[in-house]
Amino acid sequence: MKSRSLLRNVLPPAVFGIGFIALWELVVKGFDLKPYFLAPPSKIWQKFIQNFDLIWGATKVSGTNALIGLLVGAVFGILMSLVLSRYRTLSDLVTPLAIALNAIPIFVLVAVLNNMFAITSEVPRRIMVTLVVYFIVLVNVAKGLTQVSPTHVELMKSYAASEVSILRKVRVPNAVPYLFTALKIAAPASVITAFVSEYFGGSQNGLGSRIASNIANSKNAVAWAYVLGACLLGLAFYVISSLLEGVATPGGGSKRAETGPGARRGN
Amino acid sequence: MSAVEISSLGKVFNAGSANQVDALVDIDLSIAPGEFVSLIGPSGCGKSTLLRLIANLLEPTSGSVTVNGKSAKQARLDQDYGMAFQQSGLFEWRTVAKNIELPLELKGWEKAKRRARALEMLELVKLADFAEHYPWQLSGGMQQRVAIARALAVHPQLLLMDEPFGALDEMTREHMQSELLSICRRTGSSVVFVTHSIPEAVYLSNRVVVMSPRPGRITKIVDVGIEGERTDATRDNAAFFAGITAVREALRGVEMSDHVRGIEDR
Ligand SMILES: Nc1ncnc2c1ncn2[C@@H]1O[C@H](COP(=O)(O)OP(=O)(O)OP(=O)(O)O)[C@@H](O)[C@H]1O
Ligand SMILES: [Mg+2]
Numbered sequence: 018m019k020s021r022s023l024l025r026n027v028l029p030p031a032v033f034g035i036g037f038i039a040l041w042e043l044v045v046k047g048f049d050l051k052p053y054f055l056a057p058p059s060k061i062w063q064k065f066i067q068n069f070d071l072i073w074g075a076t077k078v079s080g081t082n083a084l085i086g087l088l089v090g091a092v093f094g095i096l097m098s099l100v101l102s103r104y105r106t107l108s109d110l111v112t113p114l115a116i117a118l119n120a121i122p123i124f125v126l127v128a129v130l131n132n133m134f135a136i137t138s139e140v141p142r143r144i145m146v147t148l149v150v151y152f153i154v155l156v157n158v159a160k161g162l163t164q165v166s167p168t169h170v171e172l173m174k175s176y177a178a179s180e181v182s183i184l185r186k187v188r189v190p191n192a193v194p195y196l197f198t199a200l201k202i203a204a205p206a207s208v209i210t211a212f213v214s215e216y217f218g219g220s221q222n223g224l225g226s227r228i229a230s231n232i233a234n235s236k237n238a239v240a241w242a243y244v245l246g247a248c249l250l251g252l253a254f255y256v257i258s259s260l261l262e263g264v265a266t267p268g269g270g271s272k273r274a275e276t277g278p279g280a281r282r283g284n
Numbered sequence: 285m286s287a288v289e290i291s292s293l294g295k296v297f298n299a300g301s302a303n304q305v306d307a308l309v310d311i312d313l314s315i316a317p318g319e320f321v322s323l324i325g326p327s328g329c330g331k332s333t334l335l336r337l338i339a340n341l342l343e344p345t346s347g348s349v350t351v352n353g354k355s356a357k358q359a360r361l362d363q364d365y366g367m368a369f370q371q372s373g374l375f376e377w378r379t380v381a382k383n384i385e386l387p388l389e390l391k392g393w394e395k396a397k398r399r400a401r402a403l404e405m406l407e408l409v410k411l412a413d414f415a416e417h418y419p420w421q422l423s424g425g426m427q428q429r430v431a432i433a434r435a436l437a438v439h440p441q442l443l444l445m446d447e448p449f450g451a452l453d454e455m456t457r458e459h460m461q462s463e464l465l466s467i468c469r470r471t472g473s474s475v476v477f478v479t480h481s482i483p484e485a486v487y488l489s490n491r492v493v494v495m496s497p498r499p500g501r502i503t504k505i506v507d508v509g510i511e512g513e514r515t516d517a518t519r520d521n522a523a524f525f526a527g528i529t530a531v532r533e534a535l536r537g538v539e540m541s542d543h544v545r546g547i548e549d550r
Contacts, residue, residue: 166373169373171341171367172367172373174360175339175367177363177390186375186386186389190375190378191377
């Protein structure tokens, strides 16, 4: 049963992925594309192995920035959403501001932040990741805390429950699936933000700056090898956040999400 | 002392504004301990509002409600009543047993005592094997039975139910009606029960309160003259049919005076 569903879920994308790489290889070889135009996967893999230590080092730098930003941003996002759910008027004041801030391309802030810290500091990049994650978590968790079933709230009132009990026993558990949805979005976003932040100066030690510098030096295949490292890092973040969801949600998170809100009102 | 005492009760929503609704006017009703009373009437006549006023989930505009001789608010704070809604309102992140334990948790019961009571309640609604299941693993009828078990968990003297069987199929519904009556016989609870079904109201109740809308008021109270314990045979009983006819007549009076919908004549 379990292995069959694994077969059904993993096999098709795996076959597709392998087919895609094979086609890529064939196109590059068949049309004799120049390496500076597009490198074949076999060459990229070879460079990946050759430069593994360097790529691993750069991955650690970018991954650490992403991880720290992810954790700090999530903590602040959760705390702020708890505060906002408690004080309605504050929420009405802050929410439009949060949406407005989220709409501007906040990457530009890196340039500003870089001026505020030492040239080799990783702090501006981590602040960037924190900001991006913070908004994703804030918006989703606040929704989970406020969009609770009216029947649940009436029931709690009929049990003479205090606002604090309602928060602990209804709002917070209701927000848990929303938090994991937010983390599944925020985890890859934190990796991307960590890379892009590296394009705005600072130390040339992360995956993003290595990709840029290798392309600038026409080392196309090496750049692609770093891209492969970046893909694997993003994937690792996503997989870990998905696994966490499975562990933290009783009875399976996504299954509950499917039957949850509909069933809650429907029955 | 009556279980519920309602006198000159009135409720106005959005008073003074353009969309003012006189949801209830001048309601007088007294419910004896152990009595089963149904509220029936067309959609919008204020049945749910009346139930929420008894439960102190709403404040009356005029008049008063007492439950077990206390103010409705004190009765709510003392958890003197259990409540069940049309939607089962189970907490989907809690197991079936944990759902039933919730009102006890809030009363400050210790863990072992809570668990024992939850299992006792599950026994009562014949779901003992499902204690560790999650609500979404249960059928709609089973979820509704859990909700009723939860409403009964504090052993309330008063049970308030708002169309609890509305979502069930006819067979499950009749089964649940018999179950509810046998539970009430054992616990001696009084019940205020909102329904749209005339046979359901007559089968379950000692008295059926017929209401009419705009403004919501009581037009007639029908005494159901069924003798003794109600069984499946009751549904073929002459007194059962007499009760149905009486309620239908009363509702027809409502219908003559106003175009209304929403009563199931089955
Ligand atoms: N919170 C509220 N604010 C404003 N008006 C309300 C509110 N709750 C109920 N009403 C109005 O009060 C009237 C009675 O509503 P209520 O829900 O008690 O009807 P009901 O008899 O339970 O109807 P149904 O059989 O459809 O459940 C309706 O006209 C409704 O629009
Ligand atoms: Mg109603």
